[in-house]
Every structure is written in C-alpha cells, then in structure tokens.
Amino acid sequence: MMAWQLFITFAQIGLMSIGGGYAIIPLIGEQVVHKAGWISQQVFTDIITISQMTPGPLAVNTSTFVGIQVAGLWGAVAATTGAVLGGVVIALLLYRFFEKHRQSTYVFEILNALKSASLGLIISAGAAIMLLAFLGTSSFEPHSLMTNMNWVALVSFVLLLFLLRKWKINPMLIMLISGVSGLIFYL
Amino acid sequence: MAKPVKTYLWLLATNLFISAFTFGGGYVVVPMIRRFFVQKKKYFEEKELMDMAAVAQSTPGAIAINLSALAGYRVGGVPGAVISCLAALIPPLAVLGVISVFYTSFITNAVVAAVLKGMQAGVAAVIVDLIIDMCAMVLKQRSAFLTAMIPAAFIANFVFGINVAIILFVSCLLCVLKVFWHHALLMRKQAKR
Numbered sequence: 001m002m003a004w005q006l007f008i009t010f011a012q013i014g015l016m017s018i019g020g021g022y023a024i025i026p027l028i029g030e031q032v033v034h035k036a037g038w039i040s041q042q043v044f045t046d047i048i049t050i051s052q053m054t055p056g057p058l059a060v061n062t063s064t065f066v067g068i069q070v071a072g073l074w075g076a077v078a079a080t081t082g083a084v085l086g087g088v089v090i091a092l093l094l095y096r097f098f099e100k101h102r103q104s105t106y107v108f109e110i111l112n113a114l115k116s117a118s119l120g121l122i123i124s125a126g127a128a129i130m131l132l133a134f135l136g137t138s139s140f141e142p143h144s145l146m147t148n149m150n151w152v153a154l155v156s157f158v159l160l161l162f163l164l165r166k167w168k169i170n171p172m173l174i175m176l177i178s179g180v181s182g183l184i185f186y187l
Numbered sequence: 188m189a190k191p192v193k194t195y196l197w198l199l200a201t202n203l204f205i206s207a208f209t210f211g212g213g214y215v216v217v218p219m220i221r222r223f224f225v226q227k228k229k230y231f232e233e234k235e236l237m238d239m240a241a242v243a244q245s246t247p248g249a250i251a252i253n254l255s256a257l258a259g260y261r262v263g264g265v266p267g268a269v270i271s272c273l274a275a276l277i278p279p280l281a282v283l284g285v286i287s288v289f290y291t292s293f294i295t296n297a298v299v300a301a302v303l304k305g306m307q308a309g310v311a312a313v314i315v316d317l318i319i320d321m322c323a324m325v326l327k328q329r330s331a332f333l334t335a336m337i338p339a340a341f342i343a344n345f346v347f348g349i350n351v352a353i354i355l356f357v358s359c360l361l362c363v364l365k366v367f368w369h370h371a372l373l374m375r376k377q378a379k380r
Contacts, residue, residue, distance in 0.1 A: 014248045018352040049294055050286060055209045056279025057249030064283040076284060080276060087248015088256045088272055092265075095242045095257050105366055113362035115237050116333045117355055118244040119321050120340025125214050126314040127345050133307035153308045160312035168226070171218045171313045172208045175306055182305015187297060 002071040003078035009036060010063045010082035017059060028062050038070050059083045133157065152185045190263045195270055197228075198263055202255050202274035210306050213243075213250030218317045220258050230262045237324060245355050251275065332365060 013028055025048060032038050039047075051061040060080055067079030101107040131137060134157070135148045160178060163169045205219040217240050224230045239261070243253035252275050259271025286293050293299060325333055336358055343349045 016247065017249075018245070018247050018355070046290060046294060050283070050290055054279065054282045054286065055207050056282070057209075057213050057251050059249050060252065060276060060279045061283050064280050065287050068284060068287045073284070076280060080280060084248055084252045084272065084276065087246055087253050088268070091242055091246040091248070091253040091257055092260055092268060094246055095239065095260070098238065098242065106363060109362045109366050110359050111238060111241060112328070112330075112333055113336065113358045114241040114245050114355060116325055116336035117340040117358035118241045119318070119325060120337045120342075121244065121344055121351060121354065122214050122217075122240075122314070122321070123318055123337070123341045124345040126311065126318055127341075129307065129314060130311045133311045153304075156305075157308040157311050157315075160309055161315055164312055164316040165319070171215070171222055172204070174309045174313055175208050175210065178305045178307075178309025178312075179302040180305070181308075182301045182303065183298065184305075186301035186304045 003074050005036075006063075006067050006071060006075050006079040007082035010059075010067075010079045011086055013063075014059060014083040015086045025058070028059070032062070032066050038066055043069075130157075152181075156181055190267070194263055195266065198259050198267055198270050199274045202259070202271045203277060205255070206251070206275040207278040209251055210303070210310060213252075213254070214314055214317075215310060216251040216254050218313050220254060221317070224258050224262070230258075233320075233324065235261065237321065244351075332362075336361075 009031055013031055016027055029041070029044055033041050033044050047062050047065045048058070050065070051058045054061060060083060063079035063083040064076045067076035069075075071078070098107060098111055102111075131140060133153045134150050135141075135145070136150065137148070141148075156178060160174050164171075164174060201223050205216060205223070208219065209215050217236070220239075221233065221236055225233050225236055236258075239254060239257040243250050243257055246253055252272060255271045255275040256268045260268035263270070322337065325337060340354050340358060343354050344351065
C-alpha cells in the first residue's frame with residue numbers, strides 16, 4: 001500500500017522534527033530522496049523553493065507535494081496526516097499536563113524555561129528572515145553590509161513595524177501591503 | 188465542553204484564513220493567533236498564548252499546526268482542536284496540489300517572485316513586533332535567569348547553529364537544577380534554625 005508507506009514515512013519525519021523550520025530539510029531529504037527514492041534531489045530542491053513561496057509549514061508542503069507525485073490526492077492526504085498527527089497529539093497532551101500541574105514548582109519553572117528559550121529561538125528565526133530580506137543571504141558578512149543592503153526592504157520594514165506598533169494593524173494587512181509593494185518595486 | 192456551532196465555524200474560518208497567510212515559517216502564526224484569539228475575541232490571555240507557543244515549539248511536528256490545534260483546543264476542546272487542525276491543513280494542501288501540476292512555470296514566474304520578495308519585509312516586521320511584546324512580558328517577571336536565557340538560546344541557535352531540541356532540553360535541565368538548588372538552600376537554612 002503506497003498510501004500507508006507515505007503515512008509511515010512522514011509520521012517518522014514529523015516525530016523527529018522538533019523546532020520545525022529549515023533544520024528539518026536534511027531529515028526529509030534523507031527519507032524521501034535517498035531512502036525511499038520517491039523524488040529526485042532536483043525535485044526536492046524545487047519543493048523547498050516552492051515551500052518558501054507558498055503558505056504553510058515546510059513539512060506539510062513537502063508531504064503534500066511528494067504524496068501527490070507518488071500516489072495522487074490520497075497519497076497527499078496520507079502523507080500530510082502522517083506528518084502532523086503525532087506532533088499535534090503530543091502537543092495537546094503536553095499542554096494538558098502543564099495545565100493540570102501548574103501548581104508544581106518544577107512544572108511552572110520548566111514552562112518558564114521553555115518560554116524564554118523558545119523566545120530566543122523565535123528571535124533567531126526573525127534574524128534569519130531579516131538577513132534574507134535586507135541582504136539576500138543566510139549568513140552575516142559585516143564588510144559587505146552597505147553594498148548588499150536592500151534599502152527598499154529596510155525602509156518598508158521600518159514603516160511596517162511603525163504601523164504595527166502605533167496602530168496595531170492586522171498582520172494580514174501587513175502581508176498584503178508588503179506583497180503589493182513587492183510588485184511595485186521588484187517587478 | 189460543548190460549544191455553540193458558531194464557535195466551531197469561527198474556528199474553521201479563522202484557521203483557514205490564518206493558514207492561507209502563513210508565509211515565512213510557522214512563527215508568523217503566533218502574531219496571527221494573538222490578533223484573532225487574544226485581542227479580538229479575548230478567548231484567552233497573552234500569557235496563555237506564550238504557554239501555547241512554548242509547547243508548540245517544544246513538541247515534534249510543524250509549529251504552526253501544533254499552535255492552531257492548541258488554540259482550538261483551548262477554545263472548543265478536542266473537537267475545536269480537530270477542526271482547527273483540518274482548517275490549517277486545507278490551504279497548503281490545496282495550494283500545493285494545484286502547484287504540483289505546473290510547478291516549473293510557478294517557480295520561474297516573475298510576478299510571484301516579486302510579491303514574495305516584498306513579503307519578506309512584511310514577515311520581518313510582524314515577527315519583530317511580536318518579539319518586542321514577548322520580551323517585555325519575560326522582563327516583567329524580573330528574573331535574571333529567565334531573561335538571560337533569551338540571548339543565550341538566540342546565540343546558541345543563530346551563531347553556533349546548535350540543534351533546537353538540545354537547546355530546549357538544556358534550558359529545562361538548567362531550570363530544574365535551579366529549583367533543586369533553591370530547595371536545598373532553603374532546607375539548609377531551616378536546619379540551621
């Protein structure tokens with residue numbers, strides 16, 4: 001059963017990927033390109049590019065794409081269900097556990113630690129996005145800061161952040177405005 | 188926890204909407220959930236959102252889907268979680284399903300590329316806005332330990348590229364040790380008396 005194999009493979013990928021984002025790319029590649037051989041490395045690279053261009057998490061986008069290529073619509077449903085099911089169940093159980101044992105000093109402190117650490121990780125993701133938006137790279141190089149700087153992106157970032165801080169504008173509106181400004185400046 | 192059908196419909200529509208706008212990684216869902224669940228509908232408080240974000244981040248799978256499920260669970264129990272999860276999955280499934288048919292022309296399309304490049308600045312602004320508010324909340328707790336953990340986790344991940352799971356595990360361990368140490372000190376003080 002192809003759909004079952006897709007489900008199992010993506011369930012493994014989903015369960016092994018903590019923290020999400022681009023850290024799980026090699027993990028997915030290992031499974032679908034090298035082990036199962038469902039798609040080629042070229043197609044896999046294309047999927048990552050598409051994933052950056054479309055809404056939704058990388059794991060979900062990859063599972064949908066691979067599922068469709070391998071076994072049509074039901075393949076996509078099976079692969080995507082596998083990718084998210086384990087994580088959602090574990091998240092719900094952990095959340096319920098924290099809610100129940102909030103009085104325990106240990107649980108309370110662990111939750112506080114997770115909050116602080118994951119905030120640090122969100123800042124890390126934010127920094128990576130800012131590098132990509134302003135410099136077009138994923139690594140920081142101070143000496144080429146001025147030459148590579150995308151001033152359009154920097155100015156629109158400052159303006160959008162001002163809109164958000166001052167008038168608490170809907171984040172979706174920010175996405176629409178920035179998308180349209182992309183059409184104006186980059187096309 | 189039976190809720191009126193209206194609540195479930197709201198969960199369905201809101202998660203469909205949020206998911207369709209989640210460009211640039213799962214973290215963008217946090218400000219979206221904050222906007223609709225916390226600020227507009229007041230289903231729960233910002234503090235609880237931070238708990239959920241921490242749990243969604245520390246468990247396997249996609250952060251965006253886990254967070255949608257947790258927010259749905261908080262509002263409408265298990266049915267709420269299931270509905271939110273399905274709603275969050277439909278947009279990427281539909282979009283990728285269509286794109287997979289003619290994906291080479293999509294990748295090379297100049298209009299698509301321009302819109303996405305513009306959106307990078309928007310994503311950055313939305314995330315920085317969220318970071319400012321979240322940092323303020325941690326600072327409010329006046330714990331030097333928890334405050335120091337933010338830059339420490341950032342540097343460990345961004346500069347040294349240490350695995351997320353390891354960072355989360357070590358910070359939990361440090362916290363447990365700290366509580367343990369605190370208890371031991373307290374015991375010794377009492378023994379002296």
